[in-house]
Amino acid sequence: MTKQGGPKEKAPGLVRSDPLLKPFLKDILRREDKIRAMHDRLVLKGKSLEEIASGHEFFGLHFRDGEWIFREWAPNADAVYLTGPFTEWREKESCRLQRIDGNGAWEIRLPRRALHHEDVYRLKIKWAWGEGDRIPAYARRVVQDWQTGIFNAQVWRPEKPYAWKHGDFIPEKPLLIYETHVGMAQEEPKVGCFNEFREKILPRIKKAGYNTLQVMALPEHPYYGSFGYQVSSFFAPSSRFGTPEELKELIDAAHGMGIAVVMDIIHSHAVSNEVEGLSCFDGTPYQYFHDGERGTHPAWGSRCFDYSKPQVLHFLLSNCRYWQDEFRVDGFRFDGVTSMLYQDHGLGKAFTCYDDYYTENTDEDALVYLALANRLIHSLNPNAITVAEDVSGMPGLAMDESQGGYGFDYRFAMGVPDYWIKLLKDQRDEDWHMGRLWHELTNKRTDEKTISYAESHDQALVGDQTLIFRMLEDDMFWYMSLDRESLRVDRGMALHKMIRLITLATAGDGYLNFMGNEFGHPEWIDFPREGNDWSYHYARRQWSLMDAPNLRYGLLGRFDRDMIDMAKQSALPSGQAPIILRKDEDRKILAFLSHGLVFAFNFHPTESYADCVIPAPAGAYSIILDTDRQAYGGHGRQDRDIRHFTQPGPKKGENYLSLYLPSRTALVLGADK
Structure with a gap:
């Protein structure tokens, strides 16, 4: 919860932790004043923010x-x-x-x-x-x-309101997020429903080890193919998936399995439909939105909220509270935060220096709203989870308001998946630069919590490709059987595991995976539309591929399950910056220490190293995870039963491990207790 009251600090914690922000102290303090002023404007006659948001x-x-x-x-x-x-x-x-x-x-x-x-x-x-x-x-x-x-x-007034079974749920940490879409979670070519998801998909997520469900497309949206990001009715769960009671039962069942439920909330814009949506609701274009050109998003064709209006904040804050009160969601992923924060919506902007965050282009009214939304959400539930989807890197988004921030618990490390795509598209494996890769994976604000991912739904949409499809191409359709061999499949499966492992191991405070990508789902997402003859063929997940004993998908799924279990057992992601142990550009080796575990990666496509020296704290180590296990589709070149003892180095206090690191493999070692 945000701490309130007491004397105002001259330099908030945001500035103290990042001295490069000192030139912008006046802007930061002015924004604090604007948050305070809007709060006071909303909360009249002794009411609380919680009462206003009703x-x-x-x-x-x-x-x-x-x-x-x-x-x-x-x-x-x-x-x-x-x-x-x-x-x-x-x-x-x-x-x-x-x-x-x-x-x-x-x-x-x-x-x-x-x-x-x-x-x-x-x-x-x-x-x-x-x-x-x-x-x-x-x-x-x-x-x-x-x-x-x-x-x-x-009219919705059932005779028997839903009776909740699991109260006072507290999400587990660290967050291991399974991003999902109820409608496309089933295998049949149709729109899936809440009950099917609860009965068939939730047990899979539980078995996979993830502890947080991030659900897309819950509020009503007229066009199914919008992925739920063009909302018309902000308080209505989409009826195409089932009834409100069925959604409550799904969330309740997730809580019973120890899984938190975070929903995508879209307060960055609204669908432009006038009958179904809010556009020109009372005949004016500016009731909820900006008037003129600023009221329409140039890329999305949707309507842009005017966050300077108390009535709009009243509507949006009430929407946050409604989903918490009525459906007991554990938090929100705020979509399109970059679009909210800048009057040009951040379109085509690189955000290369701090000046970009403190100009007239910044929509400070949107920042005020986000700060108040976080204040409200956490006051209603101190254990609530809020995540900002922001690609711009606005300082302070995931910092407490008392420190000069805007109150989000986490922000996404959105540059990480972009970098993986860039590597796979533009460079041969042997040209990968270990130093740049390490920088991209660990380049996070130390004073803000982050959630990393190798790919999300964005990288799976039609017109784009999942990471595994980029690597396997057409071989994915012909060589995923256990009795067929392909060098391309061999490479793709090896890198698929290594990319996920190093992304998880270097993540700041949480990790995300999109539904099906953990086992290398072979196809993109394409919702029914005129261009594909309204087909549901690609708006589904082929779980049977992972279940088939003669295919390799299940091997990737098994690795992911063991990787997530390793993360839970060792409290990874840990919130601590990993410590580099070795970075070798010629040999394509990266090794680092994170939360007491030694991670050793050999990205070289052909070279294996019999005596690879890795500095490490003194002690005996055992292999916890080996990407080359045959059970994961590897070649089984490692003896997992060998204990590894450190040897003293040439300098006093130095110790190192001597490891066998086969090509395109990674090891995780833990100190014996």
Whole structure:
């Protein structure tokens, strides 16, 4: 939780830990003042931020004290009607809302018999120059008629609310994240559902050892192929995956397995649809969003929130609280943070110096919102997890507000997957530069927690390639059988394991894997669209490949499971910077110490070394993990039963291990206790 009160520091911890930020002290302090000012502007009459972030309990449809109460915020509206089959989809005076204040709030109260569970409804809003049908902004359930394609809000009041079984859940550390999408998690070419995921996929994730589930595409989005990043109804779990109760059961089951659930929350923009979304909701383009060109994202065609408006922050903060209160999610991955932070959305920008973070291009109102969102989320649940998806490297994002930061728990090391792609695309293995690789893997802000990954869903989308497909190419379709040999497959499998292991071992504070990539899923992701004849062929995961005993996929999956188990047993990622032990450009060797374990990598494509000297703390060591095991699809060139004893070096206090390091392999050794 953010510490509040007390005298204001002249130089926040952010500046003290990074002296290069001293020239920007005034900017940092000004931003602190803006956060404080907006907090005070929101929190009036002695209320708390938690109370302010309860708009979902005031607006929207509720059944209370024997009657239905519906409220909406539409300041520019001249008239608002509730319509549905109960009004024959016409405006009726009996279903006309009344303005209840001068801020644009409207209300209607209806008797119990007026609405029933699963009734559909929407609004008809009229303004001076026109009118339009709208889905209520705070709708908690939105469904689509699959024959007409039309979306409507739906009354959702089941007789038996879901009874939670696992309360007071606390996420495990370090975070080992399994990034997933419910709809494409099944093997059949269709849209998967919450129940299928709970029954079939959760046990796989548990068996794989991951302790955190990062779920994409939960809020309602009209276009399935948007991957859930073009949200229309921020308070409605997508009905294409099932009911709210089924989502709760999924989350509850995950908690019962010791798995935290973090959801992607998209507050960087909103879909431009006007009937289904928030765009021009009350007839004006600027109710929730910026007016003019700034209100439309030039690359995504979506609408950009105006974070300077208290009403918008009220909506977004309430959205954070809603998912915590109603569905007990353990936290959020904030998507598109870079797009939020800069008025040009960071498009085409390299961010090469600190000046880039402290210019008029920075949207300080967005920073204020993010700081308040983190303050709220952690006040509601001190164990909550927040992660910033930011490629720009804005200092302080994952630092406590009391230190001059913006309150995220973690940030993604987004340069790491980009560098792996660059290596595989542009350089031969024998030309890989160990020093540059080490720099890219360890180049993290020491005062902020980071989560690393070799690839996420971004690297699996159609038009791009997963790492293993870049390495195996067409051989992936013909030579993954155990009875067929291919030098390309041999190389790809070896590097697939090494890339993941070194990424995990150098990760700052957490590690992420996208669903299926742990076993080298062979195909990209392509959601149904006109360009592929609306096919679901690539919007699925082929789990049967990993289960097939005659294929190599299961060997990669076994390695990943053992790697994750090793990480959990040794508390990796550790939050501690790894210590380099040896870096040899000619031999392509990297060795380092992390959390008491010795990691030794030989990236050379052909050369094996019989007596590879690795400095190490004195003692006896045993092999914990060997990427070359036959059980992992390797060649079994290592004797895992040999104990390795350090020998004294030429200098006093120096000790070293002499190891056999076959080509394209890695070893993890632990000191015997």
